[in-house]
Amino acid sequence: MKAVRLHDVRDLRVEAVDPPSSPPPGHVNLAVRAAGICGSDLHNYRTGQWITRRPSVAGHEFCGRVTAIGEGVSGFAIGDVVVADSRFWCGSCPACVGGRHNVCENLGFVGEACDGGFAEAVQLPARLLVPHAPSLPPRIAAMAEPLAVALHAVRRLAAAHGEPVLVVGCGTIGGLCALLLAHLHDGPILLSDPNTGRADLVSALSGGRRVGLAAQEIDAALGGRRLRHAIDATGHAGAIATTLGLLAGAGALCLVGIGHGKLDIDPTELVEREIALIGCHAFADDELVQATSLLVALQGSLEQLCDILPGLDDVPAAYERLLAGQGTKLKTIVQLMDAPAPLFPIA
Numbered sequence: 001m002k003a004v005r006l007h008d009v010r011d012l013r014v015e016a017v018d019p020p021s022s023p024p025p026g027h028v029n030l031a032v033r034a035a036g037i038c039g040s041d042l043h044n045y046r047t048g049q050w051i052t053r054r055p056s057v058a059g060h061e062f063c064g065r066v067t068a069i070g071e072g073v074s075g076f077a078i079g080d081v082v083v084a085d086s087r088f089w090c091g092s093c094p095a096c097v098g099g100r101h102n103v104c105e106n107l108g109f110v111g112e113a114c115d116g117g118f119a120e121a122v123q124l125p126a127r128l129l130v131p132h133a134p135s136l137p138p139r140i141a142a143m144a145e146p147l148a149v150a151l152h153a154v155r156r157l158a159a160a161h162g163e164p165v166l167v168v169g170c171g172t173i174g175g176l177c178a179l180l181l182a183h184l185h186d187g188p189i190l191l192s193d194p195n196t197g198r199a200d201l202v203s204a205l206s207g208g209r210r211v212g213l214a215a216q217e218i219d220a221a222l223g224g225r226r227l228r229h230a231i232d233a234t235g236h237a238g239a240i241a242t243t244l245g246l247l248a249g250a251g252a253l254c255l256v257g258i259g260h261g262k263l264d265i266d267p268t269e270l271v272e273r274e275i276a277l278i279g280c281h282a283f284a285d286d287e288l289v290q291a292t293s294l295l296v297a298l299q300g301s302l303e304q305l306c307d308i309l310p311g312l313d314d315v316p317a318a319y320e321r322l323l324a325g326q327g328t329k330l331k332t333i334v335q336l337m338d339a340p341a342p343l344f345p346i347a
Contacts, residue, residue: 003119004315005055009048012316020123023070028126030064033337034138035117042323052112060086060110062117063141073126083144083292085128087282088113102282132292139306139333140299148283148291150176153256156280159229164188164222166230168243170202173256174233175330178206179301205301213242235259252276309334
């Protein structure tokens with residue numbers, strides 16, 4: 001079968017590989033229907049920070065159709081359509097025993113700890129699969145994982161009723177945070193991103209207002225109301241520091257972006273202004289389920305965020321294009337199957 005494998009830094013190859021074996025106990029084989037390119041995929045390709053096995057089939061945002069089921073697996077049937085949980089957690093560390101799989105002490109991710117979704121087929125533990133509505137096109141189902149990441153950030157922020165929220169960075173996760181805030185929150189949404197095309201798209205879909213990271217612009221947008229809640233989806237140390245300075249007392253900043261550099265923070269300022277810095281890593285178990293259930297309601301908006309690749313052969317070039325800042329939408333997805341899910345199980 002065809003697969004896209006990461007061999008080393010800047011070494012991504014489309015190759016012929018053996019298909020998955022018959023699934024062992026507790027595992028399921030999937031025919032991959034669609035898979036998204038994530039910013040962390042690009043980061044790993046560019047830096048090699050998380051290369052833990054060479055080569056490895058990349059891709060952790062994907063959906064598929066069940067083609068084979070291992071012994072001891074219940075709740076799934078041949079032909080079921082599912083989304084994949086990207087978190088390859090151990091199940092035995094204190095964090096996992098406490099149900100906090102996103103901070104597993106041995107956490108890896110699909111596409112690194114095991115082969116991922118940039119392939120025609122994949123084998124995964126059944127515990128990492130969540131069913132989705134059969135009516136969903138594969139390109140929308142493949143967005144469940146990043147939507148769960150955004151949902152985790154929105155839930156961790158926990159902005160009070162009617163409170164304004166600033167989203168810094170309108171890439172995939174920032175854009176999805178804004179979309180979820182429009183769907184789940186009733187306060188004003190502010191958006192900041194130097195990429196005007198991207199910010200305008202997110203603004204149109206979320207009803208958010210574009211602002212610069214400047215106090216006077218935010219004050220004008222809010223009519224004098226105080227800004228206490230923000231989400232940073234850039235990971236940029238400068239943007240994070242600037243955003244902290246914009247928050248009023250008793251504020252909170254959620255950090256969900258992956259970036260570089262270190263913050264120079266005076267902890268006394270955080271104490272005196274009672275500002276909370278909140279790390280947001282992946283998502284909780286129930287958040288992937290909830291995000292998957294939201295896909296139908298958000299489908300119209302999600303469609304407008306997708307740039308579709310016709311096949312796996314186009315993935316390496318798409319990596320380079322996205323790293324060069326030449327993406328046209330918020331999410332690039334390779335679609336392997338156009339057809340809707342089958343109405344009846346396929347053997």
